[in-house]
Amino acid sequence: MTHDAGTHLSFWGATDTVTGSRYLLEHGGQRILVDCGLFQGYKKLRERNRAPLPLAPSSIDAVVLTHAHLDHSGYVPALVRDGFRGPVYATPGTAELCTLLLPDSGHLLEEEAETARLRGSSRHHRPRPLYTAADAVEALRSFRPHPFREPLGIGDGISVRFVPAGHILGASQVRVTLGAGGSELTVHFTGDLGRRDDPLMNPPEPLEPAQVLVAESTYGDRAHPAESAEDALGDVVRRVAKRGGVVVIAAFAVGRAETLMLHLARLRRKGKIPDIPVYLNSPMAVDASEMYRDHRDEHRIDEREFREMYNLPTMVREPDDSKLLNLRGGPMVIISASGMLTGGRVLHHVEAYGGEAKNAIVLSGYQAGGTRGASLLDGAGSLRIYGRDVPIRAEVVSLENLSAHADADEILRWMGACSAAPRMVYVTHGEPEASDALRRRIQHELGWRARVPEHLEQVDLADPR
Template identity: 40%
Template sequence: MKITFLGAAGEVTGSCYLVEAGGARFLVDCGMFQGGSDADSKNRRSFSFSPSSLDFVILSHAHIDHSGLLPKLCRDGFEGPIYTSKATAELLEIMLRDSAHIHEAAAERAARRRSHVKEELEPLYRMEDAETALSQVDGHDYDRTISLHPEVQLRLRDAGHILGSAILEIWIGKGSEKRKLVFSGDLGQPHRPILRDPVFIDEADYLIVESTYGNRDHEQLGPSLDRLVEVADHALNQKKGNLNIPAFAVGRTQELIYYFHHLTCEGRLKNLNIFLDSPMAQRATELTKRHIRLFDEEAKKLETWKRQTQPSILLKYTESVQESIALNTIKSGAIIISASGMCTEGRILHHLRHGLPNRNNTVLFAGYQAEGTRGRKLVDGAASVRIFGQNIAVRADVRSIGGFSAHADRTALLAWISAFKKAPKQIFVTHGEEDASSALQEELNRRIPGKAKRPKPNETAVLS
C-alpha cells in the first residue's frame, strides 16, 4: 500500500493524495493551490499520474483547495466516480461552476490586457469541464459503509468543518490483510454554533491529519463576539464608514450571518444593514438553510427566533454586477460581506479598491489567511496592495478576529487524535504551514514517540 502526497504537504492548500492499494488506484481530494506566486503554475502543471488510470476519487469536502482541480482531472481523462457526502455533492454544483466562471473571466481579462499577443490565453478549465466533473459526483449519507471496489470500503463521518465536510474512514484489503486509513479532512472547531462537532474515530492503522492551526489555539468565542460588537460599532457608529468583510463563500459567510443575528437577538447590535455580495455565497446560504437537519440545537433555536420575530437587521442579496457596483457608492452604515476570504479573487477586490484608501472604512478578517495571499499582506500591515494592476493605498482600519475559524485549533486537534483507542501505526501531518505542522508533529511524537511524520511534497510512503 502506497500513499503519495501530491498537495497540502508543507503548505495549507492543494490537498491531494494518491493511494495505490488492494488492486485499486484512487485520489483522496483534488484541490487547487491558492496563494503565492507559484500557485498558478502548480495548478496548470500536468498531473504526475495518468488521470485515466484512476478507479475513483474520494472527496472530503467542497472547499476549492480540496475540490478545485476536479474539472481539470476529468478534462484530462478521469472518467470514474467521485464519492462524497450528499451535501458536498450539492455544494459542488455551486462551487465548481463558480470556479470555472472565474477562470474563464480571468482568461478573458488577461487576453484583453495582452491583445498584442497572438496565442490564446487558456483558462485553467472551462464550464464544460466543471459540468463533466459534476456528472461524475456520487453523494452518500454519513455513517454508512459503502463498497467502492472489491477491496476498498468507505465510510463518511461528520467533520463539522463546513456543510457536508467528512472525515474519511477507508478500509483496504481482505481478511487479516485489511488495513484502515483515516483522513481527517478539515476538522471543525468543537462547541461552535451551526454545525455539529466533529465525530471521534476509534481506530486506524494509518492517520492523515490536517494541521492548519497545529501550533496555536483560537481565541475563545465569547471574547471574539465581544470584539465583533466592538469592531462593528466603531466602524459604523463612531467612524461613520462601511465595514467590509472578506469571507469564504461556504462556511464563514453563513457563520457571520448567524453571529450578527445572534448578537441582534441579544440586543448587543441593532439596525444592521448587511449586504451579501457574492452570488456563490448566496446560493450556499440558501442551501445551508435547506440542510437544517445537520445543524446543532443552538442554530435550530436561532432559526426559530428569526421566523417568530422581526429582528432589526436587513440582509440584502446583491444579484447583478450593477447592484454590486452600486455598493461602492454607499458612504457609511453598510456591512458588505463578499468573497473571496483571502482576497485572491472575486467581488471583494472591487470593494477593497474603492474602500481601502478611505480612512473612515474598516476591513475585518475573520478567517485564515495563507502565506502569499493579498489577505495575508493586509493582515500583516501592508501600506499598499496591488489590485487589478494598481497599487492601492491602505488607509482604512484593518482588523482581524481569530476566534471564528472553521478549523480545529491545536487543543481540539490533539483531543481528536487522543480519542483513538490505540495509536495508529503512523500519523502523517499535512495541510499546514511549516511552523504549524512541525509543532503538531513534535507534540504528537512527545506523546507517542516516533509515530508522527511530516511528508514532503510528492513524497511516497510505503505502508506495511
C-alpha cells in the same frame, strides 16, 4: 511511478502548504484519489495546478472528496477534462455545494484569463484558464453522493466511510479500509476538522482506531483567541459605525458567511450593534445558505434563528446592485467573497473603501501565504487589484476566532481521546511551521509516531514510516 499490486499512499498536495489537498491510495492495482484540490496562494504553488499529474488521470479509478472547499475539490474539472472517467464520491452536502463552487471557480478562472489578455499582464499571448465553467458543469456529471456513516465499496477490497467532520456543510473525515479477511488496513483522513464549540456546525465525531492517520494542521502552531468571536465582531461594527464607515468583511462564501450572519443577527437581537444596513454580496453564499436549511442534522441552528439570519441582510445577486454598494458609503456592513481576497466581488469593495481610515477590512479566517489577505495581515500599505496598486488606509482586523478549523489544542484533544495509537500520523495541510509544530506535539504529548511528508512522496502502507 510504477503501477504495481502493492499498497501505497502518495502525497500529491497539501504537504508544504495549506492548499492543494490530493492523496493517492493504491491497493491491489487500483487507484483512489482522496481529495482533488487546487493549489492557492504563492505563484510557485499555483503553478502546480498547471503541471502534469504524476500519472494519467485516466488511470485513476475513483475520487473521494472530504468536502467542497476549492483547495479540496477545485481540481476535479481539470481531472475530468484531461481523461478521468471514474466516479467522484462525496456526501450529499458536499455534492450540492460543488454545484455552486466548481462552476463559479471556472467562471472566475475564465474572467482572470480574459483580464490578463486585455491588460497584457500574462507572458502568454492568449492566456487560457485552468478550466472553464463548462468544464466544471461537465465534471458534475461524475458525482455520486453517498450518505454519512454507510460503508461504500469501491472496487476489490476497498471500502470507504464518510464520518462527520463539522467544519462546513457536508464535510467529512474519510476512512478507507484496504483488504479483507482479517488483514484489513485502515487509513483515516481528517479532511478539515471542525471545532467542538463551533456556533454553526456540529462537532466532529470522535476518531476511531486506524493504522494510519493523515491529519490536517492548518492551525497546528496556534490556539484560537479566547475572546468570543461574536463580541469581537460586535466591537468592530460599533466603532466603525460610530465614525460613519463601512465594514467590508471578506468571507468564504460557504460556511463563514452563514456564521457571520448568525453572529450579526444575535448581536442585533441583543441590541449590541446599531441598526445599520447589512448586505450579503455573494450569490453563492445566498444559494449555499438555502442548502444549510435543507441539512438540519448537520448543524445547531433552529428555524427561528434561520429566519433571523436571512432577514438581517439584504441579499445582493445582480452585478449592478453590487456596483451600487461602492457608491453608497457608510455606515454599513458588506459581507462578500472571497475569504482570502483572491478574487470575487470583495475586491471591488476593498478597492472602493480600502483607502479611507474610517472604514475597516475584516478578515474572517485563515489567510494562506501569498494571498492578498496574508499581505494585509503583514501590514501591506497597498494591494495589487486588477493590475493597479490600491492604497490601504482602512483599519485591518483579523477575526481568527471565527475560524471553522480546529486549533492545535483541539486537534490534540480529538486525537488523544482515541482508544489506540496509529502506527503513523502523517501531518499535512498546513504551512511548514504549523505542520512541524503539530508533529512535535503529537510525538511529545501523545507519544505517537508522526512526521511531515514531502511533496510527491510515496509511502508503503504495509510498513508506514
